[in-house]
Amino acid sequence: MRLLLIGSGGREHALALKLSQSSKCDALFIAPGNPGTAHCGTNVALDVAGHGDVIAFCKREAIDLVIIGPEAPLVAGLVDDLEAQGIKAFGPSKAAAQLEGSKAFTKELCVEANIPTAAFKRVYDAEAAKAYIRQQGAPIVVKADGLAAGKGVVVAETIKEAEVAVDMMFGGALGKAGAELVIEECLIGEEASFFALVDGTHSLALASAQDHKRVGDGDTGPNTGGMGAYSPAPIIDEAMSARVMREIIQSTVDAMKQRGTPFCGVLFAGLMITKEGPKLIEYNTRFGDPECEVLMPRLESDLVDLILATVEGRLDHITPQWSHDAALTVVMAAKGYPGTPQTGTEIHNVDQAAAMKDVTVYHAGTSTREDGALLSKGGRVLAITARGATIAEAQSRAYEAVKVIEWPGGFYRKDIGWRAIAKTR
Numbered sequence: 001m002r003l004l005l006i007g008s009g010g011r012e013h014a015l016a017l018k019l020s021q022s023s024k025c026d027a028l029f030i031a032p033g034n035p036g037t038a039h040c041g042t043n044v045a046l047d048v049a050g051h052g053d054v055i056a057f058c059k060r061e062a063i064d065l066v067i068i069g070p071e072a073p074l075v076a077g078l079v080d081d082l083e084a085q086g087i088k089a090f091g092p093s094k095a096a097a098q099l100e101g102s103k104a105f106t107k108e109l110c111v112e113a114n115i116p117t118a119a120f121k122r123v124y125d126a127e128a129a130k131a132y133i134r135q136q137g138a139p140i141v142v143k144a145d146g147l148a149a150g151k152g153v154v155v156a157e158t159i160k161e162a163e164v165a166v167d168m169m170f171g172g173a174l175g176k177a178g179a180e181l182v183i184e185e186c187l188i189g190e191e192a193s194f195f196a197l198v199d200g201t202h203s204l205a206l207a208s209a210q211d212h213k214r215v216g217d218g219d220t221g222p223n224t225g226g227m228g229a230y231s232p233a234p235i236i237d238e239a240m241s242a243r244v245m246r247e248i249i250q251s252t253v254d255a256m257k258q259r260g261t262p263f264c265g266v267l268f269a270g271l272m273i274t275k276e277g278p279k280l281i282e283y284n285t286r287f288g289d290p291e292c293e294v295l296m297p298r299l300e301s302d303l304v305d306l307i308l309a310t311v312e313g314r315l316d317h318i319t320p321q322w323s324h325d326a327a328l329t330v331v332m333a334a335k336g337y338p339g340t341p342q343t344g345t346e347i348h349n350v351d352q353a354a355a356m357k358d359v360t361v362y363h364a365g366t367s368t369r370e371d372g373a374l375l376s377k378g379g380r381v382l383a384i385t386a387r388g389a390t391i392a393e394a395q396s397r398a399y400e401a402v403k404v405i406e407w408p409g410g411f412y413r414k415d416i417g418w419r420a421i422a423k424t425r
Contacts, residue, residue: 001304002027002062005041006048006078007069008034010331010364010383011289014296015069015303016040017360022304029061035374036363048073051081058087065090067307071147071286074265075101090307092285095261099252100285103182104145110280113255115248117280118272120184129166132183133159139186143282144169146177150213150225151338153282155186187281189274190419192233193291194241196249196269197306200262202315203249207298207322208236209291210419215338217415224338225380228416230328230391231294234423235273244271244278252283264310293362293383294327328394328417329385330402332410334365334378341378345409350374350382353401358387358394361401376409391420 001024005016013036020028020040028041031048047053049072058066066082068074068091077094091097098105110117118141123129133140133156142165144152152174156162162183169178195206209231215221236244248269256263268284268291287295296303300321309318334341347366354361362383367375382405386397395417402412 001025001064003029003304004058004061004063004066005030005037005069006054006066006073008032008037009070009289010362010380011287011292012069013037013040013362013364014292015067015287018296018299018303019067022302024302024304029063031057034363035366035368036361048078049076051076051078054078055082055085055087058082059085064088065304065307065311067091069286071097071100071284074285075147088311090311091265092263093261096256096263097285099256099263099267099283101147102145103143103282104180106280106283107182107184109252109255113251115251115280116277118185118187120182123181123183126166126170129170129181129183130163133162133166136183136185138162141184141186142166142169143182143184144174144178145180145182146174148174148177151223152177153223155223187272187274187279189272189279190235191281192236192271192273193229193288194236194244194249194269194271195287195291195295196245196267197310197315198249198253198263198265198267199310199313199315200264201253201257201313203245203253203267204315204318204320205241205245205249206320207231207295208233208241209288209294211288211291212413212416215413217413222338224333226288226290227331227333227413228329229288229290229294230326230394230417230420231291231298232326234420240273240278244269248278248280289364290329290331290380290383293329293385297327297360297385297387298323298325323387325387325389326391326394327385327387328391328398329362329383330398330412330416331364331380332382332384332402332405332407332412333380334376335409335411337379342409343376343378345376345407347374347376347381347410348406349404353384353404356397356401356404358397359401360385376407381410390424391417392424395421
């Protein structure tokens, strides 16, 4: 098969590597890709926001299947436009991608389908938002309704902090994403990421992970797109997995189908495991980043087989195989992230780190200079991932590899995996 993968981050490097290992992959193109994906296939300079350009490329190169990594093209309806031209695509329709594109849409669906989630209120102006916050008290969560690249959620410890977040979002800092807000109860428990494949009718559990959203050690500082992750999440045992599938995932699948907007693709549930059980924090409609970087090294099944079963409605006839090993990834980010990151700084010894036992270095925000030097483009730049028999072993290997990389312009958290390792002790 001739495959086209859309995206340029660490998630896409992890997917590209896995796709390239498939016996069904005859050719792999990545648009636009990065220096890491260039080793897995052919990077192509496509403007993926121009759906016509993507369609023309698919026809010119006889692409059999398009895999869409990031959320923005899904919410913009790229799958709909591809399928209208007879091009097979992996990912939800524009209507179904609202599960990620609009937090208010998802909260209303939870009410309709009796899916456990936090109490909430939709607000359209700052005055109403602040009145509700004062009525409820803190801690409280302020969310922009639309896509905000992982920066549209503020867990406010005080009423003042919540009001500042309201002013920031309604003030235009997040663009259209902040035109409507969702104010919700702050759930207490342990967070986990849960992934399932959905073919419109059937759902198939994949695996769990836990990421680290805060920028600093000890879960301090502002939220980011994710500073590291590990898989599996110890709190998601078989019984909890079955409960999540029954109470949250399949309930969502059934509700979406009943609405006439069936979901097809990856359903990524951000969960809070509370004393009462699992509750949905939010949905993403694609693989997470950096969670994908710990899922793919553990997946032993052919990824193309799983994707085809999803697209063709055959998930009830396939079972994914997973390694019993754990995987852990440490994100190296450019100094200044998540604010204004430095760019253009040189990175050395990445190949040496990647050559270490059970280590993979995924590129996320890198570029190359004409002389071959590897440079940072800012933001989250590298994801150093290691496998091990335990999370502690994977952590040790990952940090050994991180220390090999020379990059004065970067930084990383030094405690990825702390919660899982603390439990084992």
